[in-house]
Amino acid sequence: MNSVDLKSILNFSAFRPEPDDPSAAWRKRFPSERTIQFGIGRARLAWRGISRSGKPGEAESVKAEPREALTQSADHIKTLADHGWCTVSLNTRYVISLETNLSRRTGSEDLLKTNPRTILGGKYERGKRYAVTHNPETNSSILLTFDEDQTRKAEAMFSESGFRVGRVCCGAYVLLRHALAETNNTKGSEQPLSSFYIICSEGAVCALVQDQDRWMELRSRTDVYEEDIGPITDLLAPFHARLAPEIGITLACDEPLPGLADRLAATFPGRAVNDLTEPGLLASLLVKQ
16 A cells, blocks of 8 residues: 555545545535535526535626626636536526326436436436436425536536536525425324425526425426516415415525515415525535535
């Protein structure tokens, strides 16, 4: 054993996953390294540094086409990372849908990444990437569909600017899974849960109705809002008449949107709003995953 091998064992680096291993959690791949979290919206690029301890820094953004914004700001952004590693949230050109009777055989979620046709059957589309979340109480599933070509172009854009993409995700999907996990923590037939989930990420909005553990309705749209949050409540207001009286609201945003919780309370009178939002929420979640 040479001295390099011995040192890697003594400092535990020999037991860490490789930086480009997407199956490992971000904080395990980069335990003492500064990285970056990017968000791509319509004509907007946002970013923040993630410290060596995994704490998100202040958010910055440029209103321009992402490639142009990256060209303008790359030199500054690179100072936030040690070796250019970044995670990218794509917030446009994706679909989040509610499906039924998708395969749940052992290993199906991994197989969805390598051979999605066997899991999706007639719902499969060539040139797409997929992720799925199953309802443990019913036969419903939340399906995320990404455009493969768009994803590859985004990865190439960051690579050409000197960054190293370690993970690509959909911010709204990550936040929706987080909200479901945070609230469905006393599952069981004796305590079925009802909630109206509202997710906001880089202009995208996703709404899911859960009634007595059942996923009843899902609506997802990108490019809904910028600074003005009015379009969010305009989009969601029609749900009020369709919600059972006892259903409250669970809100999760990538960043705090001032006044949104109050506007939701006014748009949905009599319904409590459980706001899970906190500064840098999406970045914090991505560091853990």
